[in-house]
Amino acid sequence: MRRLSLTNLTALGLGLAFLYAPIAILVVYSFNASRLVTVWGGWSTRWYAALLEDQAMIDAALISLGIALVSAALATVLGTMAALALTRFARFRGRLLFAAMIYAPLVMPEVITGLSLLLLFVALDLDRGFFTVTIAHTTLTMCFVTVIVQSRLAGFDRSLEEAAMDLGCPPGRTFLAITLPLIMPGVIAGFLLAFSLSLDDLVIASFTTGPGATTLPIRIYSEVRLGVKPEINAICTILIAVVAVAVVAASLIGKSGETRPRGA
């Protein structure tokens, strides 16, 4: 087995340190007993206790979780359908526009997506709040789901589906019995990514939200603008933990799917 050269090891070590050090510092300082951010006053969980008293923060967290769950579910269904359409059917009318609309939101600056959706909601005279943020997040995150499921579909053995159809299995049942179980790891990974993107989004939510639907990132942002606070370190640490658990779970699910031989 080849070993890493010293240069390569250094590059990896420095790169990972750069990526993880700020997060590690944030997590450690969320357990700092001192109110002063830079003075270490010993270990404490007082800022987590303080969070429990902060009703506005808890409300924001609940709203964010609700939006993330609903939008991720919608995005997973729509994104998977889009991935199937794009992978399976090489030619259909409007395919080019379809692909463009899938890939553009992935890189489109959020201020533009946010502004354009808000103007749509205003034009439709919709009351802004939970519902509009959910639609906005679904639109953004379904494109990520599509890309993930598409890469899963790319290495997919279609002969199983054809066999089922040849034996008279209707397309709908073939999909449920054969296709869906095989692409499930991609679908679940897509759901989790959509969930964490929605939980994370500040800019699009700021444009599309209304009174009574302050999401967690909007709340955190308004606090962060006033400076560093230990309570914010604590809520950020909780969010990091939630996402880390979700990602590790997703990768384990993905792995269990990959270790099986292709198409088994």
Next chain:
Amino acid sequence: MSASASRWAKVTALAPYLWLVAFFLVPFLIVLKISLSQTAIAQPPYLPVFDIAAGWQGVKDFVGGLSFANYLTLASDDLYLFSYLRSLTVATVATAILVLFGFPIAYAMARAPRRLRPLLVMLIVLPFWTSFLIRVYAWINILQRDGLLNEALSALGLIGQPVTWLATDTAVYIGLVYSYLPFMILPLYASLEKLDTTLLEAAADLGCPRWKAFWTVTVPLALPGLGAGALLCFIPIAGEFVIPDLLGGSDTTMIGQTLWTEFFANKDWPVASAVAVVLVTLLVGPIAIYQHLQAREIEGR
């Protein structure tokens, strides 16, 4: 393709298609329309409002009410011009730094033992899943005046007085490189991992020095990944709001911040829309190239 399969194609494509037309395409057309409107003290705060009940006369009034005044405002005020220029400069410089940082890391990942690679990929992806806002906030902890960076530097005796890091361009670049690094590394790694190492061995056997093999074999083969990574960073950075807002100074603003201010502080929706339309126009070329690379990567296997 059988008739029933093609019917299924229509059914599966239809729902996401309609969704994206309704919530991605149509909103853009509305932005375009409002960028040609005038600010008004009304609800919604712009004129003309399309009045379908007025019939043909309504359409004529509507079209007659459109104007390019907002674009003239953008062209005549240096504020906007500087914002656009600054956004493009910052995005270019940040992308260049990202290539410099990302390439050695992606290269090392691709050279790592095969069984370690999935773990390394996960380690690079993990911070990307963590909230963007949290990652930027983490740097405020470090970069503020009495923050850890100044403490560490003065403990090492490198600086006598605290250095101002926050609200400087340095802080913006640190934040951008930090946040976008995984977007650069992953496409690059995907290209480098596929690279056939026998090509390098062949070059070495034929007496090609390693640095020359690197430039004539590795780099050209990594170009698609490099292009995808660079665009994946450049395009969103050009419209970035959170990072310059939290880490940058208030004297120079990027166009994402200008749009935000026009919309939220000045309540000037038509000018904000015009800013958005010009930004999209600037980014259409890079986005098209990115889509081409993305489609080839996913569908070309």
